[in-house]
Amino acid sequence: MAKELIKGNVAMAEAAIRAGLEAYFGYPITPQTEVLEHLARRMPELGRAFVQAESEVAAINMVYGAACTGVRVMTSSSSPGVSLMQEGLSYIAGTEVPAVIINVMRGGPGLGNIAPAQSDYYQSVHGGGHGDYHPIVLAPASVQESIDLTVLSFELAEKYRNLAFVLSDGSVGQMMEPAELPPMQPIVKKNYDWAIGGKGTREKRILTSININPHDEEIANLRMLQTWFEIKKNEVRYKEYYLDDAEFLVIGFGTSGRVALSAVRKCREKGIKVGLLRPITVRPFPDEVIIELAERVQGILVVEMNQGQMLDDVMIAVGKKVPIEFYGRPGGVIPFPEDVESEIERMVSAKLEIVNNPRVAWLDRMLHR
Amino acid sequence: MAKELIKGNVAMAEAAIRAGLEAYFGYPITPQTEVLEHLARRMPELGRAFVQAESEVAAINMVYGAACTGVRVMTSSSSPGVSLMQEGLSYIAGTEVPAVIINVMRGGPGLGNIAPAQSDYYQSVHGGGHGDYHPIVLAPASVQESIDLTVLSFELAEKYRNLAFVLSDGSVGQMMEPAELPPMQPIVKKNYDWAIGGKGTREKRILTSININPHDEEIANLRMLQTWFEIKKNEVRYKEYYLDDAEFLVIGFGTSGRVALSAVRKCREKGIKVGLLRPITVRPFPDEVIIELAERVQGILVVEMNQGQMLDDVMIAVGKKVPIEFYGRPGGVIPFPEDVESEIERMVSAKLEIVNNPRVAWLDRMLHR
Amino acid sequence: MHKEIMIAGYGGQGVLFAGQILAYTAMDIKMQVTWIPSYGPEMRGGTANCTVVISDQEIGSPQVAEPPIAILLNLPSYDKYEPLIKVGGVAVVNASMVDRGAIRTDIRTIFVEASRIAEEIGDTKLMNMVAVGALLAVLPELDIKEVKNALRLHLPSRHHALLPSNYLALERGFDAAVSQGHG
Amino acid sequence: MHKEIMIAGYGGQGVLFAGQILAYTAMDIKMQVTWIPSYGPEMRGGTANCTVVISDQEIGSPQVAEPPIAILLNLPSYDKYEPLIKVGGVAVVNASMVDRGAIRTDIRTIFVEASRIAEEIGDTKLMNMVAVGALLAVLPELDIKEVKNALRLHLPSRHHALLPSNYLALERGFDAAVSQGHG
Amino acid sequence: MVTIIKPENIVYSRSHAFTETSTSYCPGCTHGTAHRLIAETLEEMNLVDKTIGVAPVGCSVFAYNYFDTDFVEAAHGRAPAMATGIKRVLPDKCVFTYQGDGDLASIGMAEIMHAAVRGENISVIFLNNAIYGMTGGQMAPTSLPGQKTTSSPLGRDVELQGFPLRMSEMIAKMDGAGYVVRRSLHDPANIRKAKKAIRTAFETQMHGLGFSMVELLSTCPTNWGMNPVDSCKWVEDQMLPVYPLGDFKVSESVSELRF
Amino acid sequence: MVTIIKPENIVYSRSHAFTETSTSYCPGCTHGTAHRLIAETLEEMNLVDKTIGVAPVGCSVFAYNYFDTDFVEAAHGRAPAMATGIKRVLPDKCVFTYQGDGDLASIGMAEIMHAAVRGENISVIFLNNAIYGMTGGQMAPTSLPGQKTTSSPLGRDVELQGFPLRMSEMIAKMDGAGYVVRRSLHDPANIRKAKKAIRTAFETQMHGLGFSMVELLSTCPTNWGMNPVDSCKWVEDQMLPVYPLGDFKVSESVSELRF
Amino acid sequence: MAAIGWIEVSDVYCKGCELCVTACPQAVISLDMERLTHKGFHPAKIVKEGCTGCAICAVVCPDSAITVYREIIKAS
Amino acid sequence: MAAIGWIEVSDVYCKGCELCVTACPQAVISLDMERLTHKGFHPAKIVKEGCTGCAICAVVCPDSAITVYREIIKAS
Numbered sequence A, B: 001m002a003k004e005l006i007k008g009n010v011a012m013a014e015a016a017i018r019a020g021l022e023a024y025f026g027y028p029i030t031p032q033t034e035v036l037e038h039l040a041r042r043m044p045e046l047g048r049a050f051v052q053a054e055s056e057v058a059a060i061n062m063v064y065g066a067a068c069t070g071v072r073v074m075t076s077s078s079s080p081g082v083s084l085m086q087e088g089l090s091y092i093a094g095t096e097v098p099a100v101i102i103n104v105m106r107g108g109p110g111l112g113n114i115a116p117a118q119s120d121y122y123q124s125v126h127g128g129g130h131g132d133y134h135p136i137v138l139a140p141a142s143v144q145e146s147i148d149l150t151v152l153s154f155e156l157a158e159k160y161r162n163l164a165f166v167l168s169d170g171s172v173g174q175m176m177e178p179a180e181l182p183p184m185q186p187i188v189k190k191n192y193d194w195a196i197g198g199k200g201t202r203e204k205r206i207l208t209s210i211n212i213n214p215h216d217e218e219i220a221n222l223r224m225l226q227t228w229f230e231i232k233k234n235e236v237r238y239k240e241y242y243l244d245d246a247e248f249l250v251i252g253f254g255t256s257g258r259v260a261l262s263a264v265r266k267c268r269e270k271g272i273k274v275g276l277l278r279p280i281t282v283r284p285f286p287d288e289v290i291i292e293l294a295e296r297v298q299g300i301l302v303v304e305m306n307q308g309q310m311l312d313d314v315m316i317a318v319g320k321k322v323p324i325e326f327y328g329r330p331g332g333v334i335p336f337p338e339d340v341e342s343e344i345e346r347m348v349s350a351k352l353e354i355v356n357n358p359r360v361a362w363l364d365r366m367l368h369r
Numbered sequence C, D: 001m002h003k004e005i006m007i008a009g010y011g012g013q014g015v016l017f018a019g020q021i022l023a024y025t026a027m028d029i030k031m032q033v034t035w036i037p038s039y040g041p042e043m044r045g046g047t048a049n050c051t052v053v054i055s056d057q058e059i060g061s062p063q064v065a066e067p068p069i070a071i072l073l074n075l076p077s078y079d080k081y082e083p084l085i086k087v088g089g090v091a092v093v094n095a096s097m098v099d100r101g102a103i104r105t106d107i108r109t110i111f112v113e114a115s116r117i118a119e120e121i122g123d124t125k126l127m128n129m130v131a132v133g134a135l136l137a138v139l140p141e142l143d144i145k146e147v148k149n150a151l152r153l154h155l156p157s158r159h160h161a162l163l164p165s166n167y168l169a170l171e172r173g174f175d176a177a178v179s180q181g182h183g
Numbered sequence E, F: 001m002v003t004i005i006k007p008e009n010i011v012y013s014r015s016h017a018f019t020e021t022s023t024s025y026c027p028g029c030t031h032g033t034a035h036r037l038i039a040e041t042l043e044e045m046n047l048v049d050k051t052i053g054v055a056p057v058g059c060s061v062f063a064y065n066y067f068d069t070d071f072v073e074a075a076h077g078r079a080p081a082m083a084t085g086i087k088r089v090l091p092d093k094c095v096f097t098y099q100g101d102g103d104l105a106s107i108g109m110a111e112i113m114h115a116a117v118r119g120e121n122i123s124v125i126f127l128n129n130a131i132y133g134m135t136g137g138q139m140a141p142t143s144l145p146g147q148k149t150t151s152s153p154l155g156r157d158v159e160l161q162g163f164p165l166r167m168s169e170m171i172a173k174m175d176g177a178g179y180v181v182r183r184s185l186h187d188p189a190n191i192r193k194a195k196k197a198i199r200t201a202f203e204t205q206m207h208g209l210g211f212s213m214v215e216l217l218s219t220c221p222t223n224w225g226m227n228p229v230d231s232c233k234w235v236e237d238q239m240l241p242v243y244p245l246g247d248f249k250v251s252e253s254v255s256e257l258r259f
Numbered sequence G, H: 001m002a003a004i005g006w007i008e009v010s011d012v013y014c015k016g017c018e019l020c021v022t023a024c025p026q027a028v029i030s031l032d033m034e035r036l037t038h039k040g041f042h043p044a045k046i047v048k049e050g051c052t053g054c055a056i057c058a059v060v061c062p063d064s065a066i067t068v069y070r071e072i073i074k075a076s
């Protein structure tokens, strides 16, 4: 297929269709609405299910229902809408049925604004819903990745009977870039041995998230964690840039990783030996490669569009082995490459120390800009 | 006041009343319902506001409304219900109005069961709602603490215009213990300079979580983080047991911390030099004392009723300086002191290593019990 | 001192109150105490149980894996909990609702015709107090006088007319146990 | 090569499309390109802007703090963005809707009577293409032929009747800039 | 007598649409009666193999154990949304929700209203017992004025706690609703009528005639603090005046159904 | 002419219940008209000092900037819950919500219904413009059959996308509702009637007579793709038949109000 | 032509709620106070002659515990 | 007795929506195509004599942009 100039949101929607999306349930919210609008047109014309739900609460529970039948199903929203889905998400996770959720993040907390942000990292990655569960979370940094990761999210969700998030943001969602859509996949009727759909001639099936006996629930919990470790073993994905000889490491996902790349390039041009790690799967988190890199760099700069959320996962991975610096732009602000560039330069020239909380110095710098 | 034998849930409800609770909005859910039921009787007889809301979504938004007027207001729920509140919680945080939320945690994910659990730690402590925000989270381990921390939660919420959670569980909530209730505080009409209530002769006021301009939202975010660091400086609370000469450290909060205490005692009786740290404020997390303790112990055992959530905060604090072991009972199971005791003995006698993820070995042990 | 007592039976047999009265007694004599019920999603007359822990130091866990002491008021409870009792422990069993003997030989089992005795006193509802009385025979830490005291102090005054029969039930249970050589 | 172009004006002035046509052109000549609009909560005819980044390597940020190149189609946009343009940059300004001269002296400003020229061609909507044409005079990386090509390839075929006038608009804008000594 | 115990003489026996599991309902609770009517209807209509039930959160949370059909368990109040998700991808199957009054009329208000207004082609069996059974007897939106519950200990005060919600009447107002009726389970005659209504609801669905709902007045002996027989009487004396039985919406096409 | 420009000759001027901020609404959008009626009513009733407004999420999200009263900003759909929280602790104040049709009838369905059934003593101004304005023109539950929106690009198909929701008719069914009417903002006569209704709603509240709601048919020139004048015509021609104006509930005590 | 009937009550399902007892038009059902089911309920049973097999008991039984038999006796 | 009227349109609020133009029973209002407000709208203004001060324009103006004056002229 040839490349087209396509908007991130539309790209995810069309990619989902081509990956065999059979049902979509969603509710409008900026900056995600194009996903819903594209599917409002395309799904009915393909004879597939589309419902503009009455709310995000309803949407996620429609997803839950459809997911129980074993079809490829998805919803999309943006931050406040995803907060409303937390109960439903926990139910889906507890029932172990596959579903894809797109979150095109915006500035928060509260109503905040509609600008791009990354402050739902914790919510998505460590569970905004109750109970222990472990969603797969994929973070695209470009329109092409939005496409590829949407397709992948369906595959992973199904393979592991798990939630898969595409954790995008207003920038990637609203941006147009040349990108190539995958060919249309035929919809294959899968006969999952767990899906419901009328018992026909087989035994009846039940899908539920209840284990009224705590010991059964514990066993279910442990089984799900086992699956999670399997996912962690197989599915970690990330991108490396200029890491071979890097003395300093920048880590950023999605848009901030992308912005950081420009900065890293500029620094390389200036001869600074800095490299970039951009996690694609923010969950499973690429901690092993970070642990490895921490052995050989002198400092790590974590760049995020929030107050330091992935930062914690980096800190867990690294331990207090290498100084970790933080640069974050919360509330809907996108850092410009120049900003990150000067942060890198600061890191390279400063006498770095291993501190307990890199946010403290960062806040101080931000307040005294 | 004399001690009475009182149930954890009822104790929190009555303590809230005595602390000057002026409005309660909630929805029934086991194992929390006694809070609502107690207040259903008491609030109207005191001429205070009580509404059984149509849902947890409505309840938290009623709380939001009342909080904007500057009164002491509270809701209570259990895990699935708290998931439904995530959007509202993020709004309250973003508007910087004080509110108290009681979560009597139960087994999850999904509908799970109604047994005691601690698997909403991440949700409460690191934000299950969208956007960056930083609630205060207090974890009682006894009925007396349920009382004391409920009272404290109102004070802290108001002092910092923040969310304050009392993070209890089905065990503490359902348990009766002798405890002393505080005297009835008179309700004081506060004239906060931010509260709404009809402008009267002053300038109009607006309470909102919107900052449509990302740069304003960033400033608001940074200001809230600054407040948070203030909270962190002033309000860390924890309990220490047998730490003076401890060679091994157990860390557990709430019920699991309490159970661990029995185990630690038994081990002390056997001559094992083990001590316990029980965080009272799980947020702000007592990381400084842990960092300090990590300097002098040979191993740390984190005990939780989940798959390892606070564990991450311990790992961040410790930073791979000391081996960390994990013992968790997810899904509604309460560990018995004997279980923890044998975990301590295992830790003490094993050749401990610093590992990247203590959950791996733990899961292995659990699966091969 | 550290005593862990489980009480189990049908809902409606006064299981929870029996536990509470032990807890009140312990509280009044300035012991540490916890009481915790099983609470089920089915509030519908299934089995009920509660656990009381009495101790002279801070109580770690209100729940107990293997209770050393149990009051078992009906057959399903006896079937379910007999195997769990700690070796060397003691079970007080309502013989009126149990039609079998003890299986465990490594615990002491006190069979008391609690329901029958309660009926004799004139109120089958006092069965729980008969069983508690029997337990007191082997639980010297809680004096029967203190338990009566606790009843008087903590039973809502509108029920005070029932105090004498409650006292009697305690005594009859106590005597029944003693007469079997327990205590 | 790395060009960052901001286009701003009223909603309805074809701001977004002008940016897209530059993006299409870049894509067709196998450059890397991003286009991103400002999207507001108020979808109601306020100002609109978009940013196009064209580069020969992976583009880091689709957003630009200080655009080196800007097309500013009305006075509010000119007022707002003139101060932000990078030193040494260039601004194409729709002189028909701006009644003041340049303040900045450290950038090159090209005033084009884009609205008037579009009117002359017979369709005021072509104003955006006139401005784009003017920009092309100072953006040799994008050949006007390629832009025309892109129009032909990416304008939905139901609008193809409008191609000639679009071409003309581009040319007239280009010429206007050149005639002022730019390019 | 015993001579008549032979298969050919059976005039009534337990429905084959049930599993063998006995329910966890309290003695005399008419949740069981409602289940029986559903089971019999599914069996009669030959729908057991193609039905997917959606269980609520409430005393009937374990409904999935009792019916011999595929079943899912919804989040509290969200059964209509979950059913929508299922029905949209399996339009030929029979999809029904079974919901209590707290579930449907309180927390699930938005979902039931919107399923109805969308004309979602599902059937809803709505058990109105004027109380939250499962959580131990709190006030429901359907509790009667003055009714004492654990969260209205002095009796529901309509000024502070609102008025009983008549869901059937409201839902009937919606164009998407094909069949909306209220029946009661308190005596044999009413139980028979309830069964007829359940049949009509499922027929409505299987003929694609839109949203169908049968509201069933039901007892909660445990939380009402009455024996089962008195509970039935309470339905008759106290609930019927507030919740009149009747057909609130029978669309033309539904009224033409013959079965 | 200019000689008549003197204060004593003013027969109409901008309400003092407004701030000086000009609205962000599109030209000709009748959200502004509704605001004006509210402002004038608050001023006339002397309520400016004791009113708390609750703004929704929708085009009117910034309503708090326009009125010179205390204001809070609710989460999408939850304004009635937030208003409940405020009113319960400040029962003597005037608390009103201002909500769009997506806000009130879609995501906020449960909250509005329950505020009404509780007889919550608040006033709700409900702007029905048959579309999601703020997010750029998606279908609302109130969109008309066949109406083209960005999420019903071929026109609302009632079979798949449901039927228009008539909120006033439904809410009027509830015992807690004191005053529920529908008015329109498409011409001067109707605007005058709308104002009267808003006045009655606030009077209902201030007299403690229960829940009051005024549904206002409103335009969205931008997302309907029409100029303001045609939009008013569209309200008249297309919306009125689906949303008849009228008084759906005027409780006895409200009908006796004199002001 | 008369009908004679009989009912069988399943111990597995019967919860002794007495709804059938009250509903039986012939008043031939009572709870069996001699027996407890394994769940601990006194089950219903026919205690008198006169059952007509009308199945009203089964219609009210919430636990589907009753099987009803009926034989039409031709008037001789 | 006749009334003469006048309106003043605020540049700050008027958005040139033309609702007043259509609504004025005397048809005396038009948009001023010569002028743009600072927000870029052509504001409304009285363009003819005949305003009666009926205030209908103000009633329909969504932006509260119009102030209406009226003077009663006693029939001489």
Ligand SMILES: Cc1ncc(C[n+]2csc(CCOP(=O)(O)OP(=O)(O)O)c2C)c(N)n1
Residues within 6 Å of the ligand: B027, B028, B029, B030, B056, B080, B081, B084, E057, E058, E059, E060, E076, E099, E100, E101, E102, E103, E104, E127, E129, E131, E132, E133, E134, E135, E140
């Ligand atoms: C989100 C959430 N909130 C609350 C609960 C607790 N809860 C379980 S069932 C129930 C109410 C049940 O009442 P109803 O729907 O009337 O069913 P019934 O038990 O009376 O049949 C509640 C509040 C829950 N499980 N989930």
Ligand SMILES: Cc1ncc(C[n+]2csc(CCOP(=O)(O)OP(=O)(O)O)c2C)c(N)n1
Residues within 6 Å of the ligand: A027, A028, A029, A030, A056, A080, A081, A084, F057, F058, F059, F060, F076, F099, F100, F101, F102, F103, F104, F127, F129, F131, F132, F133, F134, F135, F140
């Ligand atoms: C939880 C949540 N979901 C979705 C949105 C996005 N959103 C903002 S306004 C709106 C709809 C507005 O429509 P309506 O209520 O009809 O108001 P109008 O703009 O038409 O006046 C939506 C869906 C949001 N802000 N929050």
Ligand code: SF4
Residues within 6 Å of the ligand: C043, C044, E024, E025, E026, E029, E030, E031, E059, E129, E133, E134, E219, E220, E221, E222, E223
């Ligand atoms: S609690 Fe009530 S509704 Fe629930 S099973 Fe028992 S009687 Fe039925």
Ligand code: SF4
Residues within 6 Å of the ligand: D043, D044, F024, F025, F026, F029, F030, F031, F059, F129, F133, F134, F219, F220, F221, F222, F223
């Ligand atoms: S988008 Fe529609 S509703 Fe919103 S302000 Fe513009 S015209 Fe009004």
Ligand code: SF4
Residues within 6 Å of the ligand: G005, G006, G007, G023, G024, G025, G026, G027, G028, G029, G046, G050, G051, G052, G053, G054, G055, G056, G057, G058, G068
């Ligand atoms: S079949 Fe009829 S007569 Fe026989 S026991 Fe049942 S109700 Fe009575």
Ligand code: SF4
Residues within 6 Å of the ligand: E028, G009, G013, G014, G015, G016, G017, G018, G019, G020, G021, G043, G044, G060, G061, G062, G063, G064, G065, G066
């Ligand atoms: S109605 Fe059914 S459950 Fe109740 S007593 Fe009769 S047979 Fe038993």
Ligand code: SF4
Residues within 6 Å of the ligand: H005, H006, H007, H023, H024, H025, H026, H027, H028, H029, H046, H050, H051, H052, H053, H054, H055, H056, H057, H058, H068
């Ligand atoms: S006051 Fe009346 S006559 Fe005068 S301009 Fe306005 S509408 Fe026209």
Ligand code: SF4
Residues within 6 Å of the ligand: F028, H009, H013, H014, H015, H016, H017, H018, H019, H020, H021, H043, H044, H060, H061, H062, H063, H064, H065, H066
């Ligand atoms: S109605 Fe108001 S805003 Fe519209 S043109 Fe007239 S004065 Fe201007």
Ligand SMILES: [Mg+2]
Residues within 6 Å of the ligand: E100, E101, E102, E127, E128, E129, E130, E131, E132, E133, E140
């Ligand atoms: Mg109920």
Ligand SMILES: [Mg+2]
Residues within 6 Å of the ligand: F100, F101, F102, F127, F128, F129, F130, F131, F132, F133, F140
């Ligand atoms: Mg609208």
